Amino acid sequence: ANTTAHVGHVWLSRKPGAYVRPADVSDFRKQLFTCIERCDSDNSLWDSPAGHSVAPFELAPYPALAKYLNGLRLHRRNPNEGWPDGVDWICFPHRGGCYSADTMLQPLLQLVDKKRRHYGRGGSEYHHLSLVVFYNRAVLYNSPVETLDSNSRTPREWQAI
Numbered sequence: 001a002n003t004t005a006h007v008g009h010v011w012l013s014r015k016p017g018a019y020v021r022p023a024d025v026s027d028f029r030k031q032l033f034t035c036i037e038r039c040d041s042d043n044s045l046w047d048s049p050a051g052h053s054v055a056p057f058e059l060a061p062y063p064a065l066a067k068y069l070n071g072l073r074l075h076r077r078n079p080n081e082g083w084p085d086g087v088d089w090i091c092f093p094h095r096g097g098c099y100s101a102d103t104m105l106q107p108l109l110q111l112v113d114k115k116r117r118h119y120g121r122g123g124s125e126y127h128h129l130s131l132v133v134f135y136n137r138a139v140l141y142n143s144p145v146e147t148l149d150s151n152s153r154t155p156r157e158w159q160a161i
Contacts (some may be wrong), residue, residue: 011092
């Protein structure tokens, strides 16, 4: 539960490729809450409605945080609204923004090409195989592949890809 006076929610900025090792979980959690409490108790940090960012150099007193994070972004609590129950108040920022059909298509094509090259190695050993892309349950968890220009390709053009 969020018992802070000023912090509404926190975004963690993870170092690329960093995952907290099981042996570090306890220290990471303790240091994270200590850092948040320290920031919350410093009233001078909350003069701005933008909240407060904890820079990498400010993580020095928290070695477990410094090992895995580039920083933290503490968003100011909105006094008129509470944080929804059951929603984590410490999380990673959502990735998003503008995209087109190609934004989603290009990584898929690169992955398919990588698999094709991998299984295509070794002469004719795999010449009889066909690569099947199986969407399965992803349809339940991903947004539809629709953009403003989605209708610009015909079904035959999609098949050719």
